[in-house]
Amino acid sequence: METHSALYQQGQQRLAALRQLPARQDQSLLERMQQYGISRRDFMKWSASVTALLALPLPFSNLVAEAAELADRVPLVWLHMAECTGCSESLTRADTPDLDTLIFDHISLEYHETLMAAAGWQADENLEHALEHYKGNYLLAIEGAVPTANNGAFLTVGCKGHTGLQSVREAAEGAAAIISVGTCASFGGVQAAAPNPTGAKGVHEVIDKTVINLGGCPPSEKNIVGTLMYFVMFGRLPALDMYNRPKWAYGARVHDNCERRGHFDSGEFVEQFSDDNAKNGYCLYKMGCKGPYTYNNCPTERFNSHVSWPVLAGHGCIGCSEPNFWDDMADFEKPLGRQLLHGLDATADTVGAVILGAAAIGIGAHAVASLFVGSKEE
Amino acid sequence: MNQRVVIDPITRIEGHLRIEVEVDEHNVIQKAWASSTLWRGIEVILKGRTPMDVGLLVQRICGVCTFSHYRCGTEAVENALGVKIPLNAQYLRSLMMTALHYHDHIVHFYHLHALDWVDVVAALSADPAKAAQVAMKYSDKPLAAGEGDLRAVQERVQGFVNKGKLGPFANAYWGNKTYRFSPEQNLIALSHYLKALEVQRVAAEMMAIFGGKQPHPQSVVVGGMTSVRDLVNPARLQEWQTKHDIVADFVERAYKADIIMAADAFGAEASVLGGVNVHNFVCSDEFIGADGQHIFKQGVILNGDLKNVTDINPDLIAEDVTHSWYKADKPQHPYVGTTIPEYTGFVERDTVYGKLPTVDGDNKYSWVKSPRYNGEPMEVGPLASLLVNYAKGNPLVVDAVDDFLKRTGLPLTALYTTLGRTAARMLQTAIVAKESNKIFAALITNLKSDESLYRKPEIDPDKEYVGHAIIEAPRGMLSHWVRIKGGVVENYQAVVPTTWNAGPMDANGKIGPYEASLVGLQLEDPTKPLEVLRIIHSFDPCMACSVHMIDYKGQSLGEFRVGPTAC
Numbered sequence: 001m002e003t004h005s006a007l008y009q010q011g012q013q014r015l016a017a018l019r020q021l022p023a024r025q026d027q028s029l030l031e032r033m034q035q036y037g038i039s040r041r042d043f044m045k046w047s048a049s050v051t052a053l054l055a056l057p058l059p060f061s062n063l064v065a066e067a068a069e070l071a072d073r074v075p076l077v078w079l080h081m082a083e084c085t086g087c088s089e090s091l092t093r094a095d096t097p098d099l100d101t102l103i104f105d106h107i108s109l110e111y112h113e114t115l116m117a118a119a120g121w122q123a124d125e126n127l128e129h130a131l132e133h134y135k136g137n138y139l140l141a142i143e144g145a146v147p148t149a150n151n152g153a154f155l156t157v158g159c160k161g162h163t164g165l166q167s168v169r170e171a172a173e174g175a176a177a178i179i180s181v182g183t184c185a186s187f188g189g190v191q192a193a194a195p196n197p198t199g200a201k202g203v204h205e206v207i208d209k210t211v212i213n214l215g216g217c218p219p220s221e222k223n224i225v226g227t228l229m230y231f232v233m234f235g236r237l238p239a240l241d242m243y244n245r246p247k248w249a250y251g252a253r254v255h256d257n258c259e260r261r262g263h264f265d266s267g268e269f270v271e272q273f274s275d276d277n278a279k280n281g282y283c284l285y286k287m288g289c290k291g292p293y294t295y296n297n298c299p300t301e302r303f304n305s306h307v308s309w310p311v312l313a314g315h316g317c318i319g320c321s322e323p324n325f326w327d328d329m330a331d332f333e334k335p336l337g338r339q340l341l342h343g344l345d346a347t348a349d350t351v352g353a354v355i356l357g358a359a360a361i362g363i364g365a366h367a368v369a370s371l372f373v374g375s376k377e378e
Numbered sequence: 379m380n381q382r383v384v385i386d387p388i389t390r391i392e393g394h395l396r397i398e399v400e401v402d403e404h405n406v407i408q409k410a411w412a413s414s415t416l417w418r419g420i421e422v423i424l425k426g427r428t429p430m431d432v433g434l435l436v437q438r439i440c441g442v443c444t445f446s447h448y449r450c451g452t453e454a455v456e457n458a459l460g461v462k463i464p465l466n467a468q469y470l471r472s473l474m475m476t477a478l479h480y481h482d483h484i485v486h487f488y489h490l491h492a493l494d495w496v497d498v499v500a501a502l503s504a505d506p507a508k509a510a511q512v513a514m515k516y517s518d519k520p521l522a523a524g525e526g527d528l529r530a531v532q533e534r535v536q537g538f539v540n541k542g543k544l545g546p547f548a549n550a551y552w553g554n555k556t557y558r559f560s561p562e563q564n565l566i567a568l569s570h571y572l573k574a575l576e577v578q579r580v581a582a583e584m585m586a587i588f589g590g591k592q593p594h595p596q597s598v599v600v601g602g603m604t605s606v607r608d609l610v611n612p613a614r615l616q617e618w619q620t621k622h623d624i625v626a627d628f629v630e631r632a633y634k635a636d637i638i639m640a641a642d643a644f645g646a647e648a649s650v651l652g653g654v655n656v657h658n659f660v661c662s663d664e665f666i667g668a669d670g671q672h673i674f675k676q677g678v679i680l681n682g683d684l685k686n687v688t689d690i691n692p693d694l695i696a697e698d699v700t701h702s703w704y705k706a707d708k709p710q711h712p713y714v715g716t717t718i719p720e721y722t723g724f725v726e727r728d729t730v731y732g733k734l735p736t737v738d739g740d741n742k743y744s745w746v747k748s749p750r751y752n753g754e755p756m757e758v759g760p761l762a763s764l765l766v767n768y769a770k771g772n773p774l775v776v777d778a779v780d781d782f783l784k785r786t787g788l789p790l791t792a793l794y795t796t797l798g799r800t801a802a803r804m805l806q807t808a809i810v811a812k813e814s815n816k817i818f819a820a821l822i823t824n825l826k827s828d829e830s831l832y833r834k835p836e837i838d839p840d841k842e843y844v845g846h847a848i849i850e851a852p853r854g855m856l857s858h859w860v861r862i863k864g865g866v867v868e869n870y871q872a873v874v875p876t877t878w879n880a881g882p883m884d885a886n887g888k889i890g891p892y893e894a895s896l897v898g899l900q901l902e903d904p905t906k907p908l909e910v911l912r913i914i915h916s917f918d919p920c921m922a923c924s925v926h927m928i929d930y931k932g933q934s935l936g937e938f939r940v941g942p943t944a945c
Contacts, residue, residue, distance in 0.1 A: 082418055084922045085392045086441020086593040092485075092575070093582050093592070109545045113389045117493045117550035119911055120385035121731050126549050147417075153721050154417045157394055159384045161724050161735035164416075190420060190438040197419040218441065218593055273599055274606040274832035281607060303591035307583045307617075313590030313597040314604030318434060326435070331428040333599070 011233050074232050075138040077130050078112040078181075079171060081164045082155055082191050082200055083144025087182035088114045090218035093304055094225050107228065110138065124158045131174055139231060140175035142168060142203050145184040145191055149199030165206060172207045177231050179212045180204065181224060183320055186213035186243075193326035204244065212237055213244045215296070215321030222301045223249045241295065243323060249301075254291035254317050257299040260284065270314075278314050288333040289316030296321040380408060382729040382736055383904045386415070388914060390490040392442045393921025395880070397914060398737050399896055401904050410889075410896035411737045412880050412914075413744040414921050417703070417719070421870040429455040429837065429862050430600050436858065436872065437594055440923045442485075444593035445478045445585065446851035447858070447872070447923075454858040455600050458845025459837060464830040466609060467602035468666045469821040470588050473618065474595065475665060476814040477584035480625045481592070482852035483760075483807045484581060484633065486918045488574035491800065494912040495640055496567040497557040498547050502536055504528070504561035512562045516642075517635035521628060522573040523566050531569045551908040558643045558650075566639070570632045577628045584621045587614060602832030610829055619818060626811040629804075637804045641786040641797055648900060649909035653796035653916060655894035657682035658754050659762035660690060660878075662857075664850035665813065668820035673774065673813050674806075674850060677766035680754065682794065684769035690848070692857075694752040695873065701739075701882035702747045709750060709885065712859065712871050730904045739883075746924045748881030748890060749873060757891040758854030758878045759917060760802040765793065774813070778805045796895075799916040803852075839865035851875055853918050876924035879917050892917060 078088070092115075109115065110130035111123070118126055130138060144164075147154035152165030162170075172178055180186040180203045192200040204211040214223055227246055230238045238246040255261065263269070264283040271277060271286060283289070294317050302309040311317060319329040329336065380403075386396035394416040400409040420439055424432060433452035440447055449471055456463065506528040513523035559567065582592040588605045589595025597605040608614040644650040658680050665673035677687040696709040705718040722742045724735030737743035748755070756762075767775035782805060783790065792798055837843075843862040848855065854875030861868045881890040889897075895913050902909065 080394070082416055084438055084441035086438070086444060089441050089444070089582075089593045092489075093579050110548075112546060113387050114392070115489065116389050116546045116548070117498070118548060119387065119389040119550075120907070121905070122549040122551075123387055123389050150719075150721060153723065155394065156396075156415045156724075157387055159386050159729075159731065159734055161386075190423070190435065191418045193423045193435075195422065197422055198417060200418075217438065220591075272832070272834055273604045274602065274830070278604070278606050279610060279829075304583045304586035305579065307586040308590050308608075310590035310596035313588065313595070313608065314606055315590060315596045315599070318596070326423070330431050332434060333428075333430050 010235075017235070075108040075110045075130055075134045076112075076141060076228070077110050077127065077138050077171060077175075078141040078143065079167060080113050080157075081142060081144030081146050081168065081185065081203075082198065083182070083184050083189075085114060085143070086218040087143045087185075087224070088112070090221050090303075091181075091224050092221075094221040107139075107232075110134070121159050124160065127158075127171075131171060135174035137176050138174070139228065140171050140178045141181050142171075142178065142185045143181045145188045145200035146203060146206050147191075147198040148201050148206065149197075154198045168203060169207055172203075172209055175209070177212065177237060178203065178207075178209055179214060179227060181214050182219055183215050183217045183325070186211075186215050186245075187323040189217065190326055193324075210237065211244060212240065212246060215243065215245055215250065215323075217320035219321070220298065220301055220303050223297070245295065245321070249297050250295040250321065252295065252297065254294045254296055254298055254311075257297075258283075258291055258311060259299060260311060273314065284311060284314070284316040285335060287316045288331070288335055290319035290322075290325070290329050290332070290336065291317040293329070293336065294319040294322055294325075379403060381904060382727060383901075383907055383910075384729050384731065384734055384736060385907055385910060388911070388919065390493065390911075390915060391919040391921065392440065392923070393919070395914075395919055395921050396737070397892075397896075397910060398739075399901075399907070399910060401901060405901045405904055407896050407899045407901065407910075409739065410893040411739045411743055412746070412882060412890070412892040413737050414746045414880065414924060416921065417745040418922065421872065424867045424870045426866050428865070429458070429860065429867055430835075432860065432867060432870070433598055433600070434596070436870075439872065439874075440920060441593040442920055443478065443482060443851045443853060443856075443923070445474055445589070445595055445598075446849065446856055448595065448598050449475070450847045450849050450851075450856050450858045450872075451860075452598050452600055453847035453849070454845050454860045455862070456835070456845070457847055458843035458860055458862055459600065459835050461601050461833060461835045463602045464828070464833060465824055466821065466828065466831050469817055469824070470603050470605070470609065470831070471598070472666045472817050473814060473821070474585055474588055476622070476810050476817075477581055477592070479807055479810050479852055480629070481578055481581035481585065482918075483803045484574050484625070484628070485578050486852075487633065487636075487800065487803065488571050489578075490918070491915045492567060492571055493547075493550065494908060494915055495557070495644070496559060496564050496571065497552055497554075498535060498550075498564070498568060499539065499552040500557065500559070500561050501564035501568045502532060502539060502561075504532065504565035506532060506565065509562035509565045512560070513566050513635070516639045517631050519631055520566075520635060521631035522569045523632075528565050528569055531572060532565060535568065551906040551911075554906055554908045555902050556647055556649060556909055556912075558647050559639075560643070563639055563643055567636055570636055573628070573632065577625055580621050581625050584618060584625070587618050587621075599832065601835045602830075604832065606829070606831045609831055610825070615818075615822070622811075622814065622818070629807050629811050633804050634808060637801050638782075638785055641788060641792075641801070644797065645788075649912045650796045652899060653895045653913045654757070654761070654794040654798065654891075655897065656755050656757050656889075656891045657794065658751070658756045659765050660751060660756045660758055660855055661763040661766050662690065662848040662850050662855045664763070665810065666817075667813055668816040673809070674763050674767055675770055675772060676848075677770060678751065678756075679762075679765055679769060684765065687766055687769045692846075692848075696750050696753075697873075698748040698750060698881075698884040700748075700885040701742055702744055703742050704747065709753075712873055744880075744882045746877055746880050746882065746921075748884045749878050750884060750888075753886070753888075755881070755884070755888055755890045755894070756878055758875045759799065760806045760852075760854070761793065761799045762854060763850060764802040764805060774809050775805075778809055796913050796916045803918070837862070837865050842868075851923075853920050853923070854878065856923075872923075874920075874923040876917075876920045880919060880921070880924055892919075 152163035155164035319325040436451035437448035513520035585592035663672040
């Protein structure tokens, strides 16, 4: 395992290389920020929070800050497959007010069907230009699953009538890195739930390159932006878990950092939505919360500028960042019990059956404790 | 010699849409074809699942109107099970609908539609001081349109242009003569485009307060709502009110002003004066108001006859697939419809860009079906709701419409246009903004004596249930239909707004609102069909919604099941 200092050095090298590229804008980022009323101090605070988000030590915030200033030299191509556009919607919620628009300005957004001004033939031209002109250097983000049944004909895009499958393969060819944004692109998502009528697949299943999977339906805006920033800083992929999700975001279970965890440990559970226990913020395990089986940073980062997350809103986690969750974790309002999920026990990753088994036993013990509490009150 | 123009992808929409038109030697559109080029399949996935999961699954039909399907699916199940939800839950759902309408309509106008009206490049030659004066003409207190604001925006965008690298603004139809704003007006609108990016985040946060997140909130359940901690938390309630006021302020001082400005500047533009050629409209009841009555009422208008608004009769709905990539020999009521894919692909032919695959308009050419009401195509959406409610004399709508017409000097017939469709969306938002304050106050009053938010539903596995919900999504009338047997979903169907508007020609040769809106339109330059975008965007297309369809095989009305090939 690399030490932080090696990583820091790598980050510096990466930024030095970026600095060699021709500048796109005369005005520095700082000048532009001042124009929008954002001080250097605000910017450094933002950099520190991104650094913390990436689970890096504070000195790295200098790199984050510098990377933000150089980020405009990384072209981004964003493709839409079989999807609902929820991930793009999530991206546009990127928080830390005002700065996100600068991040938008900063990454060169070459192609994004929901946001770009060009359409039709001219949009196709933009895509072709980006793939050719920035070959080997562009970031490729894909939103949505790839329909593969019927030779991919369930989706065509563009004047030339290419299938989604063709587009993904072409764009992946010259990409410096590929990010599957959301559970659909990562694992097939809702359209791949049984019986998967269109043969929908995750991107990594139809190409031969490494893909970063940002599970989540949708992933939070922070997980999307944070992953882009990691690539900009280090010029390589972040450490990934067994499903190729960045460990900095998906390294801990929702359950581990849940605000209701104390109630779980005390055997205090919500018995019915909106009951008095719910008003007291008790644990939602008995209401079907899949937090113990789900790896994501929702409890710490939340959604929509930290406003909330599903468990705060009184609904259990549905496990949306996990493969096959639509099948494996349904019925969502009931606990899974000791059911093992998608081969967690069969991997060499540190995350495995031991932890899951322990959780199930723990949950059993708490359920008993909760019954005991109940009978005492009666 | 007629020429074919292919526009694919139609960008700045949700989903995958291809529009093709045929123009004559004067560049007048003779024929138009709307084709959806993606097919998903969600209802078939619902079969055999618990009705309690329906809302979460159908929500994934669309990440834009992310709350509409969630609520509609949940309410269809509530209707089937005979569940009456507590008043607080009704109010919360209304407030969340407010957040969605705010979000959808603002994002639609500014980030999806505005670049059809605003020439970004032309905004660079504006005089910011003069533009600040112009802004005063359309609002007493213009937002983000002072000289300093406008100068900063101009300098920012100038930076892009100087480097010849426009990012998301690259290769658009800048300079097209059908852009009608003056440089100053362009600059004002551009400033609001950027300001709206900020405001839409606030609208999304409103949804997240009671919904946990946005998109795809997670607090609606069969029987009510789960976000009781937020409901009884005064800090949370106040947070909602504060964010509400920020967005409402933007609606009044920017959104409304910009539409009036557009009416002023685009009054002579053909692609704005026309665009409504199907004069049939339908909408549903929407928004439980403070008094328990709906703020917007349902109704049907045929042939533009505002004097005879009838109630919706669900039996008169049928779907035709003559020109859709499915097999079926006649129009079918949704209850007995089949969906058997029959993809026939494209046909190679000459276009203005050379040889390309094109839709086979004589045969099948879209994944969207063609819903018909009593055999007639119908337009749905905010314009439909506005016209129905205006015709019914709904005072909220009558006042808003009359005020708008007075301020723009336009006649009532101006509503039957691309401008009318775009203005209707803004007027709906403004009405919702006013009424949601009353809903919020009613919620507070009710909370003094009642904190209930949920009633546990009961399902008897030995009983069969049938239910549906019809609501008004931001894009128009949306209905979900469910049948439950053995405690699980036996079958499910959604009939969505974009299907009504975007469907292809039917067996009788009748075309839907999208296609009809384009015929007769003259293009300035067929290789840069900006006018087509302007009209199609005014419908706010949402293709993921319309291509999830799955129907049922059945022998007779009332007996339906999902066939093995149905998807």
